[in-house]
Amino acid sequence: MLINRKFLATLAITSVISVVALTSMAPQQEKEGFKNVKVLPKSLTDQQLHGVMREWSISLGVRCNFCHAPNADGKGLDFASDAKPEKEAARHMFKMMNKINQKFFEAKKDSLGMMMRSGINCYTCHRGNSHPETKLPEMNKPGPGGPGGPGGPGQGGPGGPEKHN
Numbered sequence: 001m002l003i004n005r006k007f008l009a010t011l012a013i014t015s016v017i018s019v020v021a022l023t024s025m026a027p028q029q030e031k032e033g034f035k036n037v038k039v040l041p042k043s044l045t046d047q048q049l050h051g052v053m054r055e056w057s058i059s060l061g062v063r064c065n066f067c068h069a070p071n072a073d074g075k076g077l078d079f080a081s082d083a084k085p086e087k088e089a090a091r092h093m094f095k096m097m098n099k100i101n102q103k104f105f106e107a108k109k110d111s112l113g114m115m116m117r118s119g120i121n122c123y124t125c126h127r128g129n130s131h132p133e134t135k136l137p138e139m140n141k142p143g144p145g146g147p148g149g150p151g152g153p154g155q156g157g158p159g160g161p162e163k164h165n
Contacts, residue, residue: 035080039091041113048112056090059122060130097121 033042040052057063067090069083070076082088097120101107105119125132 036082039094043112044114052114056122059128060126061128062130066130093122 034044034049037044037049040049044052053064057066060066064077067084067087068077068079069081071078098107101119107118
């Protein structure tokens with residue numbers, strides 16, 4: 001009988017220690033939330049935030065260190081830091097994208113507070129480039145269909161010279 005009591009007491013103490021050890025090993029950001037999140041919903045899970053960051057990374061053709069500064073010790077990245085101006089630019093671009101989607105595409109927010117997929121996203125302009133190309137059309141090129149084609153010179157339709165008899 002004494003052996004059973006010792007065994008049960010040891011089992012109970014071991015269980016308590018195991019539970020305490022496992023809960024103290026939980027990731028710190030889940031306990032405290034993400035630091036310095038300004039434009040994304042604060043309720044995002046770790047997996048959801050990484051999904052958004054991956055989408056942005058692919059859309060711009062960059063890696064995490066494009067927006068995130070290195071840690072002071074030189075090991076890893078300081079995700080909470082605002083040391084790199086690219087991070088603030090990304091925030092402004094995200095807000096701009098959301099405004100465009102709300103105004104012109106009537107996009108609504110989902111249950112997480114993220115814009116539902118409609119309208120435009122980062123890839124719309126960036127197409128895998130960190131700095132999207134801004135290029136004007138060449139003015140000496142003929143319009144669609146070339147000279148004499150639809151909308152080209154010699155046409156009496158819209159955009160073409162009018163014929164006077």
